[in-house]
Amino acid sequence: MADLAVVFHWAPSDMDHLTLTELMEWREQRANGQEQISMARDLKLQLVLSTIDKVTKPLKAITGRNKEAAAAFKATRDQISNCTNSRATSGPTAKQTSSR
Helix, strand or coil, X not given: XXXXXXXXXXXXXXXXXXXXXXXXXXXXXXXXXXXXHHHHHHHHHHHHHHHHHHHHHHHHHXXXXXXXXXXXXXXXXXXXXXXXXXXXXXXXXXXXXXHC
């Protein structure tokens, strides 16, 4: 009886006149209602997760492309740095050019 009182917001005096059969019917009705609520929650959860997947898929692709671009940028920067360093070591120094 306590579970029915909590679910349906009944006072104990509201259930005094109910027979055992009626109480069992109300308990079954509560169980069916709980099952429907559970199914509705599951559906909502599926919808939320599906929406999250649809939104995050393009974001993951963008992140992946951003990482590729960053790696290409770093490789280019390293090549420029290597070229600059090789010019500095192989080119004439300031003393050599002024003595000519």
